[in-house]
Amino acid sequence: MRHEHVISAKQFTRADIEAVLDRAADFAANQQDVADAHEGALLATAFFEPSTRTKMSFEAAIKRLGGDVIDMGPVEFSSVSKGETLADTLRVIEGYADAIVLRHPMEGSATMATEYVDVPLLNAGDGAGQHPTQTLLDLFTIREEVGLDDLTIGIMGDLKYGRTVHSLAQALTNFDTAQHFISPESLRLPRSVRYDLHEQGAKVREHEDFEAILSELDVLYVTRIQRERFPDEDEYKAVSGQYQLDKEMILEHNEDLTVLHPLPRVDEVAPGIDSLPGAKYFEQAHNGVPVRMALLDMLL
Amino acid sequence: MTEKETELRVSKIENGTVIDHVTAGEALRVLVILGIDGSEGQPVSVGMNVPSDRLGRKDVVKVEGMELSQEEVDVLSLLAPDATINIIRNYEVIEKSRVDRPESVVGVLTCPNTNCITNAGEPVETYFTVTDGGVQCRYCETIIREDITDHIEP
Numbered sequence: 001m002r003h004e005h006v007i008s009a010k011q012f013t014r015a016d017i018e019a020v021l022d023r024a025a026d027f028a029a030n031q032q033d034v035a036d037a038h039e040g041a042l043l044a045t046a047f048f049e050p051s052t053r054t055k056m057s058f059e060a061a062i063k064r065l066g067g068d069v070i071d072m073g074p075v076e077f078s079s080v081s082k083g084e085t086l087a088d089t090l091r092v093i094e095g096y097a098d099a100i101v102l103r104h105p106m107e108g109s110a111t112m113a114t115e116y117v118d119v120p121l122l123n124a125g126d127g128a129g130q131h132p133t134q135t136l137l138d139l140f141t142i143r144e145e146v147g148l149d150d151l152t153i154g155i156m157g158d159l160k161y162g163r164t165v166h167s168l169a170q171a172l173t174n175f176d177t178a179q180h181f182i183s184p185e186s187l188r189l190p191r192s193v194r195y196d197l198h199e200q201g202a203k204v205r206e207h208e209d210f211e212a213i214l215s216e217l218d219v220l221y222v223t224r225i226q227r228e229r230f231p232d233e234d235e236y237k238a239v240s241g242q243y244q245l246d247k248e249m250i251l252e253h254n255e256d257l258t259v260l261h262p263l264p265r266v267d268e269v270a271p272g273i274d275s276l277p278g279a280k281y282f283e284q285a286h287n288g289v290p291v292r293m294a295l296l297d298m299l300l
Numbered sequence: 301m302t303e304k305e306t307e308l309r310v311s312k313i314e315n316g317t318v319i320d321h322v323t324a325g326e327a328l329r330v331l332v333i334l335g336i337d338g339s340e341g342q343p344v345s346v347g348m349n350v351p352s353d354r355l356g357r358k359d360v361v362k363v364e365g366m367e368l369s370q371e372e373v374d375v376l377s378l379l380a381p382d383a384t385i386n387i388i389r390n391y392e393v394i395e396k397s398r399v400d401r402p403e404s405v406v407g408v409l410t411c412p413n414t415n416c417i418t419n420a421g422e423p424v425e426t427y428f429t430v431t432d433g434g435v436q437c438r439y440c441e442t443i444i445r446e447d448i449t450d451h452i453e454p
C-alpha cells in the first residue's frame with residue numbers, strides 16, 4: 001500500500017484492500033507471534049467525540065504489535081476547549097507520536113489534517129463522512145464469510161448520515177458486487193455518494209421495504225436509525241419500526257443470510273438472531289483488531 | 301435582430317474586456333464576482349437579455365481598463381459557461397477566447413455543508429473539484445449543482 005494516510009475508502013484500489021485483508025488474516029491467525037514487530041512505536045489517539053470501542057480496538061492493535069498508545073484525553077480537558085484549532089492541536093500531537101488516529105465530528109477534518117501532519121494519519125470517523133478502518137473490517141468479515149466477488153449485499157438503515165455505509169458502498173465498487181440500499185425515503189443515500197457509485201459503474205438498487213428482497217441477499221448490513229434524525233418521537237418510532245430484523249424473517253426468507261452490524265445496536269437486529277449461524281456482528285467487531293494491526297503495520 | 305445590431309447598443313470601449321455570451325440574467329453577478337461596483341470610476345456597460353443567435357438571450361458586460369486574471373475567468377466559467385472573453389486594445393479585439401471550465405476552484409466558494417471543516421474557523425481554504433454537473437467539496441464531498449454562484453464567498 002503506497003498511502004501515507006488512511007482517510008477515505010475511496011482511496012483504496014482493489015489491490016490495496018486485498019493487501020490489507022491478507023495481512024489482517026495473517027495477524028488473525030497468529031496474533032501472538034508479532035508481539036515485537038513494532039516495539040517502541042507510539043500511536044496517538046485524538047478523539048474529539050467519544051467512541052470507546054474504536055479507540056480500544058486501535059489500542060489493542062498497536063499493543064499487540066509491541067507498540068504503545070498515548071491519548072489526548074477528553075476534549076473538555078484539552079486545549080481545544082480553549083479555542084485551539086484542530087490544525088494546531090494535531091501539529092503538536094504529531095511531535096509526540098509515530099502515527100495519529102483522529103475521530104472528529106466535522107466532515108473533512110481528516111482530509112484537512114493531512115495537510116498539516118507528516119506522520120501517518122488514520123481517519124477513525126469524520127462527522128457523517130468516512131470511516132475507512134471500519135470499512136476494512138467490514139470487508140474483512142464479508143470476505144471471510146461469503147467472499148467479496150459475486151456478492152449480493154443489502155445495506156439497510158440510516159444511509160444518509162451513516163458514514164460506515166458511505167465508506168462501505170464506495171469500497172465495494174472495487175468488487176463484483178450488487179448493492180441494495182434499503183432505507184426510508186428521508187434517509188436515502190446522499191447525492192455525493194450516489195454520484196460516486198454511479199461514476200464507478202456500481203450495480204445499485206434502492207428499496208424502502210426489505211422483506212421482499214431478503215431472499216436475494218448473501219449479506220445484510222444493518223445500521224441504526226437514530227432518534228435525532230426525526231422531528232418527534234412518534235415519527236421516529238413509526239419509521240424505525242419498519243427496519244427491524246428478527247429471527248422469524250430470516251428463517252422464513254433466507255436461512256443462510258449473513259447479518260452484519262457496526263454496533264452498537266438498539267432494536268434493529270433482534271437478540272433472537274444472535275444464535276443463528278449467520279449472525280456475524282460480534283466477529284465483525286473482533287476483526288477490528290487484526291485489520292487495524294495490518295494497517296498500522298503497513299503504515300509504520 | 302442580429303448580433304451585429306445588438307453590439308451597437310452597448311458603447312464601444314477603448315481598452316478593456318468585453319465578456320460576451322453571458323447566461324441571460326447573470327450579468328450583475330458577473331460584476332459582483334469580478335468585484336466591479338463602479339466605485340473605481342471606470343466606465344462599465346451592461347447589456348441584459350440581449351437577443352443572441354447562439355443562446356436565444358444573453359448578457360454582455362463591458363469593462364473599460366480591465367483585463368481578467370485566470371482566477372477570475374475560472375469563477376466566471378461557473379456561472380457563464382458559454383461566455384467569450386474579448387480583450388480590447390485601442391478599440392480592436394486583440395484576443396478572443398471561450399472560458400474553460402477549470403479543474404478546481406480554490407478559496408472562492410463557501411461549502412454549503414455547515415458541518416464541513418472549511419466552515420469551522422480552521423486554517424483551510426475551500427477547494428472544490430469541478431465535475432460534469434457541478435462542483436464537489438474536496439473536504440466533505442458535498443456536491444453543488446444548482447446556483448453555484450450563491451456560494452461565492454462574501
Ligand SMILES: [Zn+2]
Nearest residue numbers: 411416437440
Ligand atoms: Zn465541504
